[in-house]
Amino acid sequence: MPTSNQNLKPAKLQDLLPHPASLSDAELLTQLLDPGAIAGQRVHPAESLLLSFGGLRGLQIASRLPKSERAGLDDCLAMQLQVAHELVSRQLKQSLQRGVSLTSPATTMEYLQTVLRDRRREIFTCLFLDTRHRVLAAEDLFQGSIDGACVYPRIVAERALRLSAAAVIVAHNHPSGVSEPSLADQAITRRLKDALLLLEIRLLDHFVVGDGPPVSMASRGML
Numbered sequence: 001m002p003t004s005n006q007n008l009k010p011a012k013l014q015d016l017l018p019h020p021a022s023l024s025d026a027e028l029l030t031q032l033l034d035p036g037a038i039a040g041q042r043v044h045p046a047e048s049l050l051l052s053f054g055g056l057r058g059l060q061i062a063s064r065l066p067k068s069e070r071a072g073l074d075d076c077l078a079m080q081l082q083v084a085h086e087l088v089s090r091q092l093k094q095s096l097q098r099g100v101s102l103t104s105p106a107t108t109m110e111y112l113q114t115v116l117r118d119r120r121r122e123i124f125t126c127l128f129l130d131t132r133h134r135v136l137a138a139e140d141l142f143q144g145s146i147d148g149a150c151v152y153p154r155i156v157a158e159r160a161l162r163l164s165a166a167a168v169i170v171a172h173n174h175p176s177g178v179s180e181p182s183l184a185d186q187a188i189t190r191r192l193k194d195a196l197l198l199l200e201i202r203l204l205d206h207f208v209v210g211d212g213p214p215v216s217m218a219s220r221g222m223l
C-alpha cells in the first residue's frame with residue numbers, strides 16, 4: 001500500500017531558499033559566493049570578509065584594488081563582486097535609456113551613486129534628455145585624477161547637439177568622499193549653463209557625488 005510520502009514531489013531549490021531581501025548581508029554574500037548554498041550545510045568566509053573590509057561597500061571598493069592591496073580577497077571573489085556591481089549599473093542605465101522621464105533630482109540619485117560614488121578617479125558624466133526629459137543617453141565624457149577632471153563645455157555642447165538633446169543633467173564624483181560643491185565646480189557649472197543656453201539647451205542640474213547622498217546644485221540655487 002503506497003504511503004503518503006510517495007505523492008510528494010522533490011523540493012525545488014527555490015522552495016528551500018528564502019527571498020534574497022530577507023537575507024542578512026553575510027547570507028546574501030554567501031549566496032553570491034556559492035549559489036544555492038543552504039544555511040548550516042556548508043561553511044563560508046562571508047562574515048569574515050565583511051568584518052575585514054567594513055561591510056558590503058568596503059568589499060566592493062576592495063574588489064577594484066590591486067591584489068597587493070586586498071589581502072584576503074582573491075581574484076575570483078573580486079571578479080564576482082565586480083560582475084555583480086556591473087550588472088546593477090547596467091540595469092539602472094538601461095532603465096534610464098528606455099524613455100524614463102526625469103522629473104525630480106531624486107529620480108537620478110540611485111543611478112549616479114551606483115556608477116560614480118566609489119570610483120577612484122574623478123569622472124564627469126552627462127545625461128542627455130529630450131523635450132519631455134526622457135533620457136537619450138548617459139555617457140561618461142571626462143576622466144581625471146583623484147582630485148579633479150578637466151571639463152570642456154564645447155564637447156558637452158557638441159554631444160548634446162548630435163543627440164538633439166533639449167536638456168542636460170551633469171554629475172561628477174569626489175573621490176575624497178566630500179560631496180560639497182567646490183568653487184571650481186560652481187565655475188564650470190556656470191560655463192556649461194552659458195554654453196548650452198547659446199544652443200537653446202537647458203542645464204537642469206549638476207550633481208556632486210560623495211559618500212553621502214548626491215548634492216543637487218540646482219536645489220542649492222547654484223544654477
